Amino acid sequence: MITIKVPCSSANIGPGFDVIGLALSIWLELRVEVEDKPTKAPLNCVITYEGEGAEEVPLSADANLITRTALYVLRSYGQRAFPAETRVHIINPIPLGRGLGSSGAAVVAGVALGNEVGKLGLSKARMLDYCLMIERHPDNVAAALYGGFVGTYLNDLSPEDTERKEIPLSEVLPAPAGGIDTGETPPQPPIGIGHYMKFPWAKEIKAIAIIPHFEVATAEARGVLPASYSRQDVVFNLQRIALLPSALGTSPPNAEQIYLAMQDKVHQPYRKGLIPGLPEILQSVTPKSHPGLCGICLSGAGPTILALATENFEAIAEAILEMFKQKNLECRWELLEPAEDGTTVTYS
Numbered sequence: 249m250i251t252i253k254v255p256c257s258s259a260n261i262g263p264g265f266d267v268i269g270l271a272l273s274i275w276l277e278l279r280v281e282v283e284d285k286p287t288k289a290p291l292n293c294v295i296t297y298e299g300e301g302a303e304e305v306p307l308s309a310d311a312n313l314i315t316r317t318a319l320y321v322l323r324s325y326g327q328r329a330f331p332a333e334t335r336v337h338i339i340n341p342i343p344l345g346r347g348l349g350s351s352g353a354a355v356v357a358g359v360a361l362g363n364e365v366g367k368l369g370l371s372k373a374r375m376l377d378y379c380l381m382i383e384r385h386p387d388n389v390a391a392a393l394y395g396g397f398v399g400t401y402l403n404d405l406s407p408e409d410t411e412r413k414e415i416p417l418s419e420v421l422p423a424p425a426g427g428i429d430t431g432e433t434p435p436q437p438p439i440g441i442g443h444y445m446k447f448p449w450a451k452e453i454k455a456i457a458i459i460p461h462f463e464v465a466t467a468e469a470r471g472v473l474p475a476s477y478s479r480q481d482v483v484f485n486l487q488r489i490a491l492l493p494s495a496l497g498t499s500p501p502n503a504e505q506i507y508l509a510m511q512d513k514v515h516q517p518y519r520k521g522l523i524p525g526l527p528e529i530l531q532s533v534t535p536k537s538h539p540g541l542c543g544i545c546l547s548g549a550g551p552t553i554l555a556l557a558t559e560n561f562e563a564i565a566e567a568i569l570e571m572f573k574q575k576n577l578e579c580r581w582e583l584l585e586p587a588e589d590g591t592t593v594t595y596s
Contacts, residue, residue, distance in 0.1 A: 249596045250280040250364050254357045255587035256342045257349035257391040258455070258547040258554050262492060262510030263485040269349075269391030269398050271587040272455055274342050276353040278314070282365055283333035293330040299340035300350070313351065314338065317358025321378055322366045324436045331365055345463030347548030352388030355379050356591055364593060372591075376444070377437040381405075388548070390444035395590025397449045399493060402442045448497030453542055455584045456555040458568045460577050464522050469549030472518050481513040488512075496542075501558060503535040503542045510543035510556075523551045524575040529568055538564050 256274040260266070293309040309315040315336060322330070342350045359378045363370045370378075372393055379389040386400035492509040495502065520526045526546070533555065535541050540560035547554040555564055565581040572579045 250278075250282070251594045251596065252278040252280065252357055252360045252364065252591070253593075254353045254360070254392050254591045255395065256353055257388045258347070258457075258552075259349060259352075259385060259387040259391070260512075260515060260546065260548060261554075262543060262545045263488040263512045263514065264387070264399070264492065265485070265512070265514045266385065267387055267399060267401070267489065268492070269387030269400065270455070271391040271395045271398075271590055272348070272457070272584040273587050274348065274582070274584065275587070276342055276350075276357055277339040278357055278361060279337040279339070280361065280365065281333075281335045282331050292332055293334045293336060295336050295338065297338045297340070299338070300342060301340065301344040304344075305338075305340075313354045314358040314361060317355050317378075317382055318362035318365070320382070320434065321359055321362030321368070324378075324434050325366060325368055326433050327366050334365060336361065343459055343552075345465060346459055347464065347546065347550045347552040348457065348459075349388040349392060349548060351466075352379075352383050352385060353392050355383040356389055356392045358382075360591055360593060374439070377439060377441050380442040381437045386442045386444065390442065391590075393591050394444060394446060396586055396588045397447045397493070397496065398444045399447060400442060400444045403438075403440070405438070405441065447493040449586050450497060450499040450501045452499060452558045453496065453501055453556050454558070454561065455586075456557055456561055456565050456568075457547065457582045457584055458553040458555065458565060458572070458579050459581065460523075460551040460572060460579045462551060462577070464519075464549055464551050466549050469519055469522060472522065473515060474518065477514065484511075484513045496556070501542055503540075503558070506542040506556065507535050507544075510545050512545065515549075516546050519546065519550055524577060525571050526550070526553075529553060529571050532571075533564070533568060538567060540564060 254276045255271040258270045261268040295307045297305050306312050344350045359375045383389050386402045390398050390400045488509045495506045495509045533544050540557045541564055542556040544555045557564055561583050569579050
């Protein structure tokens with residue numbers, strides 16, 4: 249039995265649009281059994297699933313995001329299919345389409361799955377290259393893979409790299425329906441196409457995730473963003489992102505400094521139409537009005553709200569839940585901690 253665990257993640261973190269990610273303690277888990285013998289069967293993988301989205305997640309190996317990602321990794325090493333009698337049981341408590349990195353976790357899990365069943369011996373750095381050929385959000389996948397609080401950047405890909413039919417690309421790039429097997433061995437990703445740095449995190453700070461009971465598609469959330477920004481707004485974010493990693497890594501935390509450093513003018517103002525009550529929540533829930541709060545922002549593309557705090561977690565959560573309730577939106581909340589270890593693989 250191989251057990252692969254991948255944490256969820258919150259991206260953007262205030263001004264850190266497409267740059268900063270935080271791994272959090274909701275874990276996607278794969279339980280994998282392999283009978284190690286060669287096969288020429290085309291897919292040869294039985295998938296079972298429990299958890300979020302159980303009624304909508306496809307269970308065929310060439311359509312499920314986790315297994316089709318694994319197939320891409322395997323095929324790039326000349327292995328056309330899973331080993332015979334591969335069984336993958338997926339346990340997923342990460343809400344889908346809520347801004348908690350469900351697709352990023354699935355991609356990381358798929359790359360780890362391909363690495364393990366194919367016995368490829370890939371380092372995490374090389375696994376990141378594979379992840380970024382599929383999920384072009386480095387903040388989510390780097391956080392999920394490495395864990396903790398990370399900053400990231402991404403190198404450009406060539407047109408040839410973005411047009412490979414064997415690669416199940418995310419909605420950010422042109423997306424075929426699944427991992428199409430052309431019969432050819434897809435070229436391996438370029439080396440070092442994305443990079444990350446892990447930042448310190450103040451031990452006192454935990455994350456309150458307010459999770460509304462509706463989804464916001466990443467493509468829709470990106471579609472409301474402008475094609476260009478004013479110099480003033482870009483500088484506004486740059487000034488704050490330069491301070492935020494240091495502020496969140498300083499113990500004891502300075503709540504006022506963190507709150508101000510988490511302000512944003514690049515994505516949150518444009519997504520208010522997708523998430524009723526968002527402007528009121530971001531403006532009215534402050535360290536002065538809610539003691540213990542350090543900062544508040546959209547998690548990823550939303551609709552989840554991430555409130556960073558050191559105490560009074562339930563009171564802060566209940567205040568935000570009530571504001572959503574006034575907009576006739578039902579939510580739940582979870583108190584989460586940074587998942588420092590990132591993706592782990594164990595054998596039993």
